[in-house]
Amino acid sequence: MRTTxxxxxxxxxxxxxxxxxxxxQPQVSLESGSIAAAEALCRWSHPRLGEIDPATMIEVAERSGAIHALGRRMLDEGLEALTEWREMGRDWAVAVNVSPVQFEEESFARHVADEFTRRGVPPGSLVLELTVDLQPGEERTVLPQLRMLHGTGVEISLAGYGAAAPSLEHLERLPLTEVKLPGELVRAAEGPALALLRDRVEVARAHGLRVIAEGIETLTHLDSAVQLGCDRAQGFLIRHPDSEIVFP
Incomplete structure (x- = not known):
């Protein structure tokens, strides 16, 4: 058995x-039904162990320091896909997940800005996605670079919104463009739970943020996303993650 x-x-x-x-994995507009963006999800096909669980991969990457090289690789992959989409006339955005650990490199934000400038893609078509469990110590390293990137037009997304108390606090401190509701919350959105989550969506909308519902697997889940007032949705009902970058 291989160790960590x-x-x-x-x-x-x-x-x-x-x-x-x-x-x-595409994100569709709930207003038009058309694809607005696609999230780039990292996969590792190990030659002996097969596909490694993404959560395990990220944990190993963060603890070992490989997250920096992995993050640059995913940024390159996402920007390359974005370039190809635009050449095909697909005016979509690409969302790339980032770890707070990546911001420990002072050059991280400048590298991101330089890459999308070099490739000639509009800054607003790149979304960097953070998770909601950002710690106070991490904010000191993350915030200045997020503000710099936001100032250049890069969009900032907060995943896991509504699942933890810090969610609402982050709306005030982070230069966000959008928030993402976890699939488990959207799928459980009935009765009082629906009303509570709708309140949190309204708070986000009051801050001028776009709201995306994740984990949409059935038409019932999609209806919940509409009732919540979300702008976009993604999940298996819409499309499973695919290595192909040409969507209908």
Whole structure:
């Protein structure tokens, strides 16, 4: 059985090869029904162990420091996909997940800004997605770079909104463009739970933020997203993540 240290060594090598790749899950506008963006999701196909659980991969990457190289790889993959979409006349945005650990590199924000400038893609078509469990100590390293990126037009997304108390506090402190409701909350949105989540959506909307419902698996879930007043939705009902970047 391979240990976490073994996986860390494997991951450091994998980032440089073809074991790491992106799959894309589209987000559709609930108003028009058309694709507005796609989230780039990182996958690791280990030559002996098969596909590694994404949560395990990120944990190993953050603890080993490989998250920096992995993050740059995913940014490159996302921007390359964005370039191809635009060449095909697809005016979509791409969302790339980022870890607070990546912001420990003072050059992180500048690297992101330089990359989308070099590729000639509009800043508003790149979304960086953070998770809601941002710690106070991490905010000191993350906030200045987020503000710099936001100032250049990069959009900032907060995943996990509504699932924890810090969610509402982050609306005040972070330079956000959108928030994402976790699938488990949307799928459980009935009765009082629906009313509570709708209140949180209204708070986000009052801050001028776009709201995305994740984890949409059935038409009932999609109806809940509409009742909540969400702007976009993503999930298996709409499309499973796919390595192909050409969506109908």
């Amino acid at each position: 240290d073994d996986l860390a060594d494997d991951l450091a090598t994998a980032v440089e090869g073809d074991e790491i790749f992106a799959v894309y």
